[in-house]
Amino acid sequence: MIRVALIGNPNVGKTELFNRLTGLRQHVGNWPGVTVEKKTGKCIYKGEEMEIVDLPGTYSLTAHAIDELIARDYIVEEKPDVVVDIVDGTNLERNLYLTLLLLELEANVVVALNQWDMVNERGIEIDVNKLSELLGVPVVPTVATTGEGVEALKEAVLNAAEGREKRRKVVMGYGEDVEALIKKVEAVIVKDTSLSSKYPPRWLAIKLLERDEEVTKRVEDSPFWDEMREVLKR
Amino acid sequence: MSDFDPRIGRVMGVYALALGVLYLLFGLMEIVGVGGSGTDPIPIPGDLFGGLAILVVAATYLNGVRGLFRGEHVGLSFLIGALFLSAVFGVLYLLLMGADGLSYLIGSSDEFAALADFRPEIWFFLLSLPLAYQVWKLTREVTW
Amino acid sequence: MSEVLGEEPEVVLAERRYEAISRILETVVRKREAKKLTFTDILDHVFLHRALGIPIFLALLYAVFQFTFSFSAPFSDMIDMFFSWLGGLAEEGVMPANPVLASFLSGGVCAGLGSVLVFIPPIFMLFLALAILEDCGYLARAAFVMDRMMYKLGLHGRSFIPMITGFGCNIPAIMATRSIENEKDRIITILVNPLMSCSARLPVYVLIAGVIFGSSYAAGAAVFSMYLLGIALAVMMALIFRRTLLKGLPAPFVLELPRYMIPSPKSVILHMWERGKWFLIKAGTFIFAVVVVIWTLSTFPWGATSGGEIIENSYIAAFGHLIEPIFRPFGWNWQAAVALFFGFLAKEAVVGTFGALLGAGEEAVDTALASAGWFTPLTGFAYMVFVLIYFPCVATIGIMLKELRPKWVLFAATYTLVLAFIVAFIVIGVGHMMGME
Numbered sequence: 031m032i033r034v035a036l037i038g039n040p041n042v043g044k045t046e047l048f049n050r051l052t053g054l055r056q057h058v059g060n061w062p063g064v065t066v067e068k069k070t071g072k073c074i075y076k077g078e079e080m081e082i083v084d085l086p087g088t089y090s091l092t093a094h095a096i097d098e099l100i101a102r103d104y105i106v107e108e109k110p111d112v113v114v115d116i117v118d119g120t121n122l123e124r125n126l127y128l129t130l131l132l133l134e135l136e137a138n139v140v141v142a143l144n145q146w147d148m149v150n151e152r153g154i155e156i157d158v159n160k161l162s163e164l165l166g167v168p169v170v171p172t173v174a175t176t177g178e179g180v181e182a183l184k185e186a187v188l189n190a191a192e193g194r195e196k197r198r199k200v201v202m203g204y205g206e207d208v209e210a211l212i213k214k215v216e217a218v219i220v221k222d223t224s225l226s227s228k229y230p231p232r233w234l235a236i237k238l239l240e241r242d243e244e245v246t247k248r249v250e251d252s253p254f255w256d257e258m259r260e261v262l263k264r
Numbered sequence: 265m266s267d268f269d270p271r272i273g274r275v276m277g278v279y280a281l282a283l284g285v286l287y288l289l290f291g292l293m294e295i296v297g298v299g300g301s302g303t304d305p306i307p308i309p310g311d312l313f314g315g316l317a318i319l320v321v322a323a324t325y326l327n328g329v330r331g332l333f334r335g336e337h338v339g340l341s342f343l344i345g346a347l348f349l350s351a352v353f354g355v356l357y358l359l360l361m362g363a364d365g366l367s368y369l370i371g372s373s374d375e376f377a378a379l380a381d382f383r384p385e386i387w388f389f390l391l392s393l394p395l396a397y398q399v400w401k402l403t404r405e406v407t408w
Numbered sequence: 409m410s411e412v413l414g415e416e417p418e419v420v421l422a423e424r425r426y427e428a429i430s431r432i433l434e435t436v437v438r439k440r441e442a443k444k445l446t447f448t449d450i451l452d453h454v455f456l457h458r459a460l461g462i463p464i465f466l467a468l469l470y471a472v473f474q475f476t477f478s479f480s481a482p483f484s485d486m487i488d489m490f491f492s493w494l495g496g497l498a499e500e501g502v503m504p505a506n507p508v509l510a511s512f513l514s515g516g517v518c519a520g521l522g523s524v525l526v527f528i529p530p531i532f533m534l535f536l537a538l539a540i541l542e543d544c545g546y547l548a549r550a551a552f553v554m555d556r557m558m559y560k561l562g563l564h565g566r567s568f569i570p571m572i573t574g575f576g577c578n579i580p581a582i583m584a585t586r587s588i589e590n591e592k593d594r595i596i597t598i599l600v601n602p603l604m605s606c607s608a609r610l611p612v613y614v615l616i617a618g619v620i621f622g623s624s625y626a627a628g629a630a631v632f633s634m635y636l637l638g639i640a641l642a643v644m645m646a647l648i649f650r651r652t653l654l655k656g657l658p659a660p661f662v663l664e665l666p667r668y669m670i671p672s673p674k675s676v677i678l679h680m681w682e683r684g685k686w687f688l689i690k691a692g693t694f695i696f697a698v699v700v701v702i703w704t705l706s707t708f709p710w711g712a713t714s715g716g717e718i719i720e721n722s723y724i725a726a727f728g729h730l731i732e733p734i735f736r737p738f739g740w741n742w743q744a745a746v747a748l749f750f751g752f753l754a755k756e757a758v759v760g761t762f763g764a765l766l767g768a769g770e771e772a773v774d775t776a777l778a779s780a781g782w783f784t785p786l787t788g789f790a791y792m793v794f795v796l797i798y799f800p801c802v803a804t805i806g807i808m809l810k811e812l813r814p815k816w817v818l819f820a821a822t823y824t825l826v827l828a829f830i831v832a833f834i835v836i837g838v839g840h841m842m843g844m845e
Contacts (some may be wrong), residue, residue: 123429359475362476403447
């Protein structure tokens, strides 16, 4: 079974797409320990069963809001086979922020470029191939309200799950000054093999630099914590 | 610079002005509660909140007049908002009239004063329809 | 490290990400023509207007409640007739064989539960109207204009989406506060949320307003004024909490608004059904249980049959007379007091209690209540106000316990009760000054 997570900013048509993918095979429950609704559903495509989890709609993946934390924890801990990032094509500037964060998490991302009809109506031209190339992940235009592109999205998810999609690891640079800091912290993190096998080291380094409380807590037990702190202080 | 033909805009502006003034007058009358008898040609109920609500409609129409005269989109914004409100209240009171008729039919009320139920908001809604048609013609190209 | 970057690292990294995004967009996106004007732009100009935004919201809200109250009346009457007929049938058919069962069927099930079920039409129509406003994209604008005002008052923006959700039910509304990042803002929003009048309180308003104002426009206006009062009190209490208990500045907010669209009938109906069905489920389980309890207490010791004077020596009358003095200053009788007591569990139970106590039988609960003469316009209106404010229902308390520390929940329960007494007193006092009874 392929485990798929849906993520996206609020109001991008995530719920419609979830309904399109799962139809009536849905289950609504709660995320453990909190009262945020958790929706899961099933989808069968080409004989493969996909279990689809609808993550809370978020703009970012910080530790500040519970919604964001739930989404992040699910991707980091449960490591779904594919993460479908639903992006509002008419507002790429805001929406791609989340996409970059997902790439940093080294999730197996497939971008659904939703509201494609609106993109065309508003006279915006998006070079889908180029976008896919720059992000290093497959990009599929969709219209969740009509179901257009949903079959192509399923195909892309299936291919991504089986590792058949072209995929490059794209590293988005933060500029020399920040990169130097990231490299230093990362160098210490990779020494702790148990930590770096569990989480992407670069992501950990970035979160530590951002002083993410929640990630800091997880790293504190590491035997190399003192060394990391030294590096972070400077 | 104008966004659409100011000649059409002026016609719409005059129409909107007239509707705005009508709403204003009847809104005030509903608030102070004159009329109210079913024998008037246009029955005006004493209805404080209903009166305040149509004053809002009046304000929306009147706000758009200047923009319409200049042929600017701003005027169209207010006009569409006002037409929407006209429709909401027109349909609302039509539905309430229907509900009163239904009450009479099933015997839970003794009379059906259809004329008294025909509030000015319904007339004004009908009066706003030609304007709505004109706006629709102007904005056919506009997407959501 | 901050020295290296000159600013908070989190801010610097976010900026760099946006820079990367604009580099990507430069090569990927091309606009064929200048940004075209859309309906969303046109409509936002008026619906988000600085001066007209809030009046338009209130006017639409008034339309919603006038629709809810007046349009649903004949449909409620039909349900009422059905239950009255059923109750009469039970009394005639079963009475000779088993009087206790007959009383249970007619007084408990038909009158009690029936009196709650007649509110299916107004509740579904409220949800219908809200679903239309939500699906066409307006409700998010309403939240925005209210938030803009609240932010100027020093309250957190983004609180109003949970508040408007509260018109349906406070439980999902309180869950929706999860999206508020600042903990103080979140506590304030949860604390004042029960003041937003939920759909469970609607039956009480519809019943009492119908009894004291008949079917005039004043009745719809009275129902609307409850919702208005709820908003006003919520804003006022939030301000007080912000100035006293939870001092601090609100976090700035960004709100993304969906585009307008013509709602599809299917999704509107689905929305309405999803929310409305909880009322049916609640009525069939919880409210029914409460009604059975009330019927039992009002019918025993046996012989204290409901309806008429005989009910006076029942258990429930004894209990009612015990608590009635608390509410005497408001001019409410013991039956009204008992209804308030059961309303602690769920507000619909207030109506169910009236139904069971009046044992309506042939008469509809509203006509029975009107002819019983328990409320004058003034005491009835004060009663509506009290029901609006006095206590979040048990289910809301439950969800609050999950979201807040117990001391805050205790505080919420206490302050609402105190506030209810204060505001109801003010209503009665002002009424007396105006020469009402």
